[in-house]
Amino acid sequence: MAILVYAEHDNAHLKSETSKMINAAGQMGGDIHVLVAGENCQAIAEDAAKIAGVQKVIVADAAAYKDQLAENIADLVLEVGEGYSHILAAATTTGKNFMPRVAALLDVAQISDIIAVESGDTFVRPIYAGNAIATVQSEDNVKVITVRASAFDASAEQDAAPVEASGSVIESAKSEFVSQELTESERPELTAADVIISGGRGMQNGDNFALLNGIADKLGAAIGASRAAVDAGFVPNDMQVGQTGKIVAPQLYIAVGISGAIQHLAGMKDSKVIVAINKDEEAPIFQVADYGLVGDLFEVLPELESSL
């Protein structure tokens, strides 16, 4: 039995999801190998080799893998993944994109978004926006799994395991990268941040999100948003927290002007401490908040910034 973990990275840095997936893989039992696919990603492979539990890193370095196109990556994973009992990827937009292709081509089910490992074939995953938790057992000969990284701790470090190259280059003629618009930010990423402050429709417009900046600076926080704030064009889509956005579990989550719809709660209710700031004392967000402050955010935010 051996487990292949598909490394999450952005061609510059290995992402924390990788180390957390390796922790999950360790609970399934078996040797753990990591596949790093990208362009100029040798340094990333060397970082992956230092995650405790990793026996080997395979690196597929080619222009065809730079943009993580599902058609190319799925075929690469099928080729490299032959003979493995488990194939894991993070439940990010990269993993969610290519992994079901891998599962379908192997003629097996995919177990999406696992939050706990009971054994090598039994896993726990949320359904219905986290309003129910299913324990499922797979009898497939290969388990294809995406992992909700926020549910697992990072692994420790080790002396580097060997890194070997895969010469394989797979390039589909049917799909082509055109462009990307990535949000540049000095702040920590939502899925890696210890503190998150999120704004909702109550922020009223995009400019008012600046009220969160000073607080985020002082707390080293990432800034998130509800769907309503994204739909209204206040902030970009990559800031959406929720059932169908990013799932986060920071030490501290501060929800500002967010009502607390189940779809939003699904993305943040596993945070250690939740603070809600809302002028409506009946807002459902208060039912999950450890500390609720009823008040007008336009008064509360400046005061909060100056008292930190």
Added chain:
Amino acid sequence: MKVLVPVKRVIDYNVKVRVNAENTAVDLTNTKMSINPFCEIAVEEAVRLKEKGTATEVVVVSIGDKSCQEQIRTALALGADRGIQIDTDVNLDSLQVAKLLAKVVEEEEPGLVILGKQSIDSDNNQTGQMLAALCGLPQGTFASEVAIEGDAVSVTREVDGGLQTVKLALPAIVTTDLRLNEPRYASLPNIMKAKRKPLAVKSAADFGVALESKVKVLKVTPPAERQGGIKVADVAELVDKLKTEAKVI
């Protein structure tokens, strides 16, 4: 160009979910059911392509027992031309659904298939990608913009870091994200008209696809409840609690 839109009947997104007493499933007795919101966005997109003259026909397909005809009619009322119900009372996994849909793709030969990125019940986010793989087609998932350009489609995708645009040779598979469009409301005349649109019923058993899943659900439980917290009087108390009680700042 023909556009195929698979749609799923799911619990309405406003309904509070309850796990049944046996801890085997979510209790769906007497709950309001609706078309999955992402599927509705898919229907809307297809109908807009038809209104622009890019698509010639919009075909919706749903897999399930007779009750899913209600969601097919909803899609027809939004402007789809005809429906197909693949009848089964087996609770299928995404892989089996994708295999059945692959047969429909083979039969119908659509130029584009638009699906929701995930259904809000099982939250799997798999079917579109699986269908693409089984048909050997390219995919543009989590789409916030779709533009047909000759024999290709340009798809802007919502990804974790922002937006990515890919160009796919047609035929292709697209899955929708929330911001692709805002679905219209069906007008009463269109709801009436939808009742007369063709709806073919086929038996899942006739497709020659093995429907049993290798994944067993051992149990379904409610999530751990969060302990209710307290209300603080002002910012000073909040900061103090975060520092001395919760110790998170």
